[in-house]
Amino acid sequence: MKLVRVNMTDRTIMTEDLPEEYKGIGGRGLTSIMINKDVPAGCDPLGPENKLIFAPGYLSGTSLINTSRLSIGAKSPLTGGIKESNVGGTVSADLARLGITAVIVEGKIPQNETCILIIDLTGQAKLMDAAPYKGMRTYDLVKKLKADHGDKHSVTCVGPAGDFQFATASIQTSDLDGRPCRAAGRGGLGAVMGAKGLKAVLVARGGKMADTLADPDKFKTAARAYAKAVKEDEFSSETLPELGTAVLVDPINAAGAFPCFNATKGQFEQAEKINGDALAETIKKRGGKTTHQGCAQCIINCSNEYVDENGKYVTSSLEYETIWAMGGMIGNDDLDVIARLDFLCDDIGIDTMSTGVAVAVAMDAGYKDFGDGRAAIEMVEEIGKGTDFGKILGSGPAAVGKHFNHQRVPVIKGQSIAAYDPRALQGMAVTYATTPMGGDHTAGWVVDQNLADFGGTLDPLSAEGQVEASRDTQLHMAAVDSMGICDFAQTGLAAPGGMENVYTMVSAKSGEPFGEDDWGSLGRQVLKAELDFNKRAGFTAKDDRLPKMFYEEPLPPHNSVVVISDEQMDSTFDF
Amino acid sequence: MARVIVKLSGTLRKKFEHYDSAKGLDVEIQDGASIADIVAHLGIPESKIGFVSANGCIVKAGSVVEDGTVIKVFQPIFGG
Ligand code: SF4
Numbered sequence: 232m233k234l235v236r237v238n239m240t241d242r243t244i245m246t247e248d249l250p251e252e253y254k255g256i257g258g259r260g261l262t263s264i265m266i267n268k269d270v271p272a273g274c275d276p277l278g279p280e281n282k283l284i285f286a287p288g289y290l291s292g293t294s295l296i297n298t299s300r301l302s303i304g305a306k307s308p309l310t311g312g313i314k315e316s317n318v319g320g321t322v323s324a325d326l327a328r329l330g331i332t333a334v335i336v337e338g339k340i341p342q343n344e345t346c347i348l349i350i351d352l353t354g355q356a357k358l359m360d361a362a363p364y365k366g367m368r369t370y371d372l373v374k375k376l377k378a379d380h381g382d383k384h385s386v387t388c389v390g391p392a393g394d395f396q397f398a399t400a401s402i403q404t405s406d407l408d409g410r411p412c413r414a415a416g417r418g419g420l421g422a423v424m425g426a427k428g429l430k431a432v433l434v435a436r437g438g439k440m441a442d443t444l445a446d447p448d449k450f451k452t453a454a455r456a457y458a459k460a461v462k463e464d465e466f467s468s469e470t471l472p473e474l475g476t477a478v479l480v481d482p483i484n485a486a487g488a489f490p491c492f493n494a495t496k497g498q499f500e501q502a503e504k505i506n507g508d509a510l511a512e513t514i515k516k517r518g519g520k521t522t523h524q525g526c527a528q529c530i531i532n533c534s535n536e537y538v539d540e541n542g543k544y545v546t547s548s549l550e551y552e553t554i555w556a557m558g559g560m561i562g563n564d565d566l567d568v569i570a571r572l573d574f575l576c577d578d579i580g581i582d583t584m585s586t587g588v589a590v591a592v593a594m595d596a597g598y599k600d601f602g603d604g605r606a607a608i609e610m611v612e613e614i615g616k617g618t619d620f621g622k623i624l625g626s627g628p629a630a631v632g633k634h635f636n637h638q639r640v641p642v643i644k645g646q647s648i649a650a651y652d653p654r655a656l657q658g659m660a661v662t663y664a665t666t667p668m669g670g671d672h673t674a675g676w677v678v679d680q681n682l683a684d685f686g687g688t689l690d691p692l693s694a695e696g697q698v699e700a701s702r703d704t705q706l707h708m709a710a711v712d713s714m715g716i717c718d719f720a721q722t723g724l725a726a727p728g729g730m731e732n733v734y735t736m737v738s739a740k741s742g743e744p745f746g747e748d749d750w751g752s753l754g755r756q757v758l759k760a761e762l763d764f765n766k767r768a769g770f771t772a773k774d775d776r777l778p779k780m781f782y783e784e785p786l787p788p789h790n791s792v793v794v795i796s797d798e799q800m801d802s803t804f805d806f
Numbered sequence: 807m808a809r810v811i812v813k814l815s816g817t818l819r820k821k822f823e824h825y826d827s828a829k830g831l832d833v834e835i836q837d838g839a840s841i842a843d844i845v846a847h848l849g850i851p852e853s854k855i856g857f858v859s860a861n862g863c864i865v866k867a868g869s870v871v872e873d874g875t876v877i878k879v880f881q882p883i884f885g886g
Contacts, residue, residue: 465854470881479885481816507816682883685841685866685867788863
């Protein structure tokens with residue numbers, strides 16, 4: 232349990248014992264509470280006062296399955312508020328196995344210099360000059376890092392978009408195959424890393440210094456029961472391995488909640504060309520991989536390896552949100568174009584969702600035609616080259632809207648929505664509007680509750696029950712994100728006795744009692760810290776609103792608008 | 807009798823040998839049957855169903871199906 236504090240201004244590194252107040256907290260809980268306490272809310276996100284924190288989930292590095300989720304936190308240059316974006320791959324498990332609770336990157340390197348941070352198997356960290364790596368795209372970068380430093384590391388890095396400090400730059404991290412295809416995409420954290428002058432963090436794999444467990448036997452029993460529940464669930468054991476997260480295209484499209492053509496329609500007529508079946512069939516026919524393990528300790532394997540007609544590698548972990556952003560949202564039904572755009576975004580180090588939406592806004596403004604895949608590829612290439620237009624695109628959809636003086640821009644607090652239109656899934660309106668993260672789906676994904684029990688739980692077009700559903704889910708997710716559990720392994724939490732298993736594991740690690748109330752207060756503590764930061768950064772209730780388009784432009788096929796009132800929005804976090 | 811087309815999403819189709827995803831299943835059922843009757847007729851347990859759409863609209867279990875309807879059955883989903 233230690234903190235590695237890296238000061239980029241004077242290139243010093245200090246290793247400290249974890250302060251008492253952070254014991255028992257990991258992942259998002261740690262990044263958000265620490266940022267709220269130590270980062271001046273009014274600071275320039277790209278300045279020396281901001282801190283970039285990498286924190287494995289509390290259960291990362293243990294034997295529990297699907298726990299290699301790394302939370303990355305900072306003040307966001309995209310939203311101007313607090314941000315946590317979490318990512319899979321192997322780095323979270325790697326850091327946790329070195330007994331590292333968080334790496335805190337502070338200060339800012341002098342202009343034009345660049346460093347990489349290397350953490351070795353003894354947990355020692357050092358900064359190395361990295362001028363030759365500056366500006367490199369991520370796939371070439373990991374290759375060169377491998378040649379220079381060996382392949383026994385995970386690599387967490389930025390591409391040119393991060394070097395340029397574009398507001399939607401991502402932080403990419405390597406999967407089990409060593410490819411930088413996993414993204415902490417949201418909130419422009421890549422720009423923060425680029426601004427600090429940190430090109431990459433290399434963490435030795437296979438550490439043996441994970442935190443000791445207070446009660447290893449108790450932990451093992453609960454971890455086994457959890458894994459069994461995930462294996463027994465059809466969605467995580469059959470559907471995701473076979474079809475990947477692309478399986479969501481059909482149900483969300485059928486629900487009329489698949490935003491396409493810059494969210495002017497809720498159903499994509501050509502959805503069958505880009506759905507889970509189409510993706511799996513294309514990959515199989517060409518000799519690529521479905522059922523691909525993307526992250527350490529995963530037993531679900533939702534990832535994939537997409538290849539072209541000649542069987543040549545194109546991209547990995549092509550996921551639902553990207554298929555939407557680079558597919559329906561820009562009116563494109565060509566999987567090859569989607570896969571190419573996914574690769575480009577990973578390689579340039581830019582968020583696929585914000586970028587797809589930025590392209591969609593430009594197309595909607597008449598810059599290019601919807602569905603023009605070649606134009607989309609050229610536009611994204613401009614981000615990588617850092618041209619004037621690339622700079623606008625890389626700054627996100629709001630910047631594109633401003634450039635073209637175009638009003639239809641689906642962003643909240645500056646960040647784009649994800650692949651669920653809030654007019655057809657009212658609960659997502661509440662989440663998008665009220666989460667401290669800006670337009671974000673993972674913060675409170677209430678899609679399942681709206682599309683369950685034969686449509687009997689919540690009516691997706693009605694306001695009834697949506698605020699409560701979003702609030703409960705946001706509180707729950709704040710705790711889940713602090714544990715490092717992959718969203719898709721939540722079938723283990725939902726199973727009978729699933730939550731108790733998690734409480735048992737937390738308690739068996741910390742040696743302190745932990746139960747339902749503690750879970751609830753963890754979620755509240757995290758959200759309170761985030762809301763507090765945003766308030767001090769200048770956010771008011773007016774920022775918890777959706778753009779006008781969602782209240783005023785009915786979305787076909789339901790022709791519905793968002794019906795959650797301002798008062799209802801404001802009652803979401805009344806604690 | 808009413809004739810409907812039933813399309814199965816995700817891995818539900820695995821239970822039906824020779825399922826053709828383009829065509830779906832051609833199902834004949836007595837007039838006045840509900841969505842719940844059809845899925846029961848196909849032997850799909852309700853616990854394996856998230857929601858059902860009929861001609862593109864989400865419908866409840868008790869909705870009565872008309873001749874010629876295209877029904878899509880979706881599994882419960884998780885995500886985020
Ligand atoms: S289910 Fe997918 S995202 Fe989750 S740990 Fe496995 S490969 Fe990674």
